[in-house]
Amino acid sequence: MKRRIEQGAKSIKPRRALATLVGVVGVAVVLSLALGVTTSARAASAASGGTLNIEMPWGTIADNFNPMVPNGTNAGGTLSCLYEQLFFLNTVTSQIVPVLGTKSAWSKDGLKLTITTRSGVTWSDGKPFSAADVAFTFNYIKQYPAIDLNSIWKGSGLTSVAATGANTVVFTFSKPNTPMFVFIAGVYIIPEHIWSSNTSPNTDTNTKPVGTGPFVLKSFSPTAVIYDKNPNYWMAGKPSINTVVLAAVKSNDTALLDLLAGNIDYTYDAITNPAKTYVAKNPATNKYWWPDTNINFLYFNTTKAPFNDPKLRRAIAFGMNTKLIAQRAYYGGVDASNGGQDAAVTGGQLKAWYPSSLKKLEWSYNVKTAKALLKKAGYKLKGGKLLTPKGKAIPKQQILIGGPGWTDYIVIATMVSQELKALGISSSVVQQPWGSYSTNLPKGNYQLAISWGNGPGPTPYFMDYNDFSKSKIGATGTNWSRFWNPTINKALVTYRGSSDLKVQKTAMATIMQQVMTNAPMVALTGRPNWFDYQTKSFTGFPDATNPYNDAGAPDSPGARLLYLNVHLS
């Protein structure tokens, strides 16, 4: 029953992903083609054919194949089978995978981005694809803000997009904003000859989709969409499978039963205690891979007493038994966080972005240290209750969580409440419906909250920008801890204005140092993608040893790589 709410929540746009260095950096990036490099050699000799069966708890599927509507309102597969982006950005490995774009380069001043597009690509109606289609797509989005789902134009400084040759598109900016590469890379490219006369791009249901993707639409019904192999796909010999069936069921439980029975090959679901309830039933074929792509945080409202004191917040960080929390909430399926640097960098990016000089600021679970830190800061324990340095008892606090049915969050919040009690702070867990939760977090109407990080991307910048910008504090903002300072602001500006990796790393280190010193939030556990698969009929799925995609849902862009790599076993 865990995370029932994600039933409707089909997976998401591309933008969280991308190679650490590339693109953001000014260096011209040349990446050899081939999606999913490692398996392609094997795939060539493997048997082709077969139908990949997928079930998702979508209830019903809309007859809508428009790639420019908000997530999940189009039919599953629109974004993974039919349409393609310039680059796929793998959040798990920080790798840039070229798709319709092959190269990208920033000018020295960071005002001009040149993207080379792939040649030899045709649309599924037989017309050739060119850089003109890319330029059209971006200018079309400019004309219709309702389809600008990545905020490509609004406030980004982008002034023009033009095709300067059959295979070259140039993006011109009025101010340096190199992180924009990530969002540009994630836009779904549409054919100019089909859309140019369409004046309602956000409400058109595009029931005869024409894309460049590896599959074409075969049939639609409200309970299942069937895609057939695109015989003219640009990657020679791919895909190996003939058909993808995306079926909608009413609940996660149904999908899981069918996965266990071997009726389907792939679903996306947070299975409760996966080792026992799923893998153990048939360890040879029942598999899951849940890599972290975000983090579950304990948020402090840093503008309200008592959590406006960074010393108290840091002490609490030492008091959180993240290992036990992860174990209880996810039965070992998800990693615990530790150290504190996670608040500014997600797991996969630590290696590239986290400087060893910050080690001394790390925290780890140790109640003794936590108590010592409290004592040092002037807090006193009296009868099991924590008194502020001024001698006032800390009143009962509330821990805000959202969403009906998110049992993992209920477990996490309950455990946090227990850990706080050990430090002398009493608290209760308050669960609110999404409407209130999503209003109260940005407005700062809370004391403590459990939630995710906002807008993670391929480098730490993306989440840091959302979580610690001064401009993101407000009724609809994403800086929920309301923590910021001029040092952080300056570092964010420096990063944005540069395409030099060294400068960017120093800027990020500054932010990490600020975050670890002030502990505006405490990273508790990872927040993964829930990829569950069954190897009875097919092989070539991504996993921890071959993480060629981000373990996303069947309608996320990463799934396209899966469809290109799996083949009959």
Added chain:
Amino acid sequence: MRYLLRRVAVLLLTAWVAVTVNFALPRLMPGDPASNMIARYGGQMSPRAREAIMIDFGLNTHQSLLGQYFSYLGQILTGNLGTSYTFFPASVTSMIRQALPWTLGMVGFATILAFLFGIGLGMVAAWRRGSASWHRESRLDTALVPTGVMLSAMPPFWLAMMLVYFVSYKLGWFPIGGGIKPGLAKSSSAGLIDIARHAVLPAFTLTLIAMGGWILLMRNSMLTVLNDDFVKFARAKGLPNRSIAYRYAARNAILPIFTQFAMALGVVVGGQVFIEIVYSYPGIGYLLLTAVYNQDYPLMQGIFLIFTLTLLLANFLVEMLYVFIDPRIRVEAGK
């Protein structure tokens, strides 16, 4: 005529109140749909999509509450119930149109069936009690009354789950859920048979549950009438039992039950939320669940509106019908 006018006026007034409440309710809810949608994705949807979603949902224009109210009234008059958030860009009307036939077919059929069976059984139960022996209850009546009480007290979802488990899952006689097998065309004969197969269990559940109430109602109403003087007179006159039961007693006993039946028919449109959830039946009840789940206010509003209006209309029609079936009202109305 005055009777008719008065009824129409009451109908319009209630409709207006319902529409106004319908307008106000979602606006009292916390949060805006765009933030809501982003939050529901639990950090997987970029906050950058916010602006675009606001435009898509038509939330970027700042209109005064009064302005919104009048444009809402205008939209309703033209049959435009807005755009669904969950199924964007599908209109609310089209979503309801898709789900309504399923509900009308299955729930409507079951309701009518339950009514006919319930009335029939209730009538017989009361009559047997009355005629077979004046002072001893007949066996049928003894059996029917507790059955009726039990059936009408049984939680529908419980019965539905039991039936799914034993009849569908264990015995495999009927599909576990859904309205039609994926891939079958609704108009084909195989499709129609499949639709019927899918409808059997939910319809059976509903019939069984609803029947209990009708049995009790009809029986009690009939018993009252049987004690009336005109029945005694008919007996004394030596009319045949059948004639007394059907032409005299039942015809009078059924009058108060008609109102209830109209209500039941009105409720049909709202679907049977629990039954439809248990059987994953693609009707209005399930659509309402989806709407609530996704905080899809336009869709919820649309469903509630249809629900309220059909109920009002059903009531109105029954009042009109009374003019024909109850001579007393005809005389009253004619004045």
